[in-house]
Amino acid sequence: MADSGPISFARGAPSYDIVNVEGLRSATRAAAEGELKWATPYGSAAGFEPLREWIATRHGVDPTRVLVTNGSMQADAFLFAELVSPGTDVVIESPTYDRTLLGLRECGATLHAVDLESDGINIEALRSLIEDGGVRPALAHILPTFHNPAGCTLSLAKRVALLEIAAEYGITVFEDDPYIDIRFTGEPLPRLLDLDKSGSVVYASSFSKTVCPGIRVGYLVAPQELAAAITTRALNTYISPSMLAQAVVYEFCASGEFERSVATVKAALAERVAVLSASLRERLPEAAFVEPEGGYFLWVEFPQAIDSLHLTAAAKERGVIVTPGTEFTVDGGKHAVRIAYSGVGASEIDEGVARLADAYHSLAQ
Ligand SMILES: Cc1ncc(COP(=O)(O)O)c(C=O)c1O
Secondary structure (H helix, E strand, O other), rough: OOOOOOOEOOOOOOOOOOOOHHHEEEEEEEOOOOOOOOOOOOOOOOOOHHHHHHHHHHHHHHHHHEEEHHHHHHHHHHHHHHHHHOOEEEEEOOOOOOOHHHHHHHHEEEEEEEEEEOOOOOHHHHHHHHHOOOOOOEEEEOOOOOOOOOOOOHHHHHHHHHHHHHHHHHOOEEEEEEOOOEEOOOOOOHHHHHHOOOOEEEEEEEOOOOOOOOHOOOOOOOOHHHHHEEEEEEEHOOOOOOHHHHHHHHHHHHHHHHHHHHHHHHHHHHHHHHHHHHHHHOOOOOEOOOOOOOOOEEEEEEOOOOOOHHHHHHHOOOOOOOOOOHHOOOOOOOOEEEEEEOOOOOOHHHHHHHHHHHHHHHOOO
């Protein structure tokens, strides 16, 4: 086995080579040109106005429904603080984004985990939780497109069914959607936000996966009243987010660098996912996974005899880092790992899988 350094499939961040650094440089220059009287004082709590309007136009909503935040994690935190208090019933997917689990736990939510299938949340199980189990969730956190960590995408039929349930039982659906632009194959699906007729959806997305995470710009689209309440929360928390960072993102978007960046990331990740899938099929035929149509992640299920914590430890010893499935569930994921292929170049992926396979075979003996 070639002896290169450690290979990390742990972080859902783009590798430097696929960040549009030149675009970022010219957007920064453009943002800093001329008078900076708009950037030096505190700005609007709802975010840099031109970016807010760009986002509103993109989603066909009034700008008063948009709040631009320090990454979408900040949007999540504001929303949870607004809607969740100790004992609030909240539906989460199983598995789900680990930081969502942390955030909701911190608010004291009573979590109801509903299993994911290859086409998204199990709608029958959700219905049964409500109708047979008598649970009345205030909020459902849903990652419909290119799921983190599962890689799957919610089908159109399930999107419609989910919104029907939300409207019927007054559930706010939190559509956590930072990966939607990174589609490599298949037909685009409408956002839940676009399908929603009853004002059930609060939408969050981010520029972390399309521009870069270090810029820390994300956003929320919410019904007007909720957006206003969250804007007050933002004002009371930090007065305003960084106008300069948001102005750079605005210049990046308005100049067409955004589309260039998305095209680069898509092309690179399509190649990585193809290499990764082929390598997994060849080296780990015992492993099951859904090949993602987009996004940053692939979820691998191993046979029951394999403990994901033992596997990730053995993998680390062999110089490859993957994340145990247990980090993404309340009490499952014991035989699964998440592989983030966004940070590893195609040329290193097969070597990473070879190390993982070696770790697996050391345990499966
Ligand atoms: C589902 C999901 N939501 C939110 C985020 C956080 O995004 P941001 O960097 O905008 O805070 C991530 C980042 O990995 C994510 O996977």
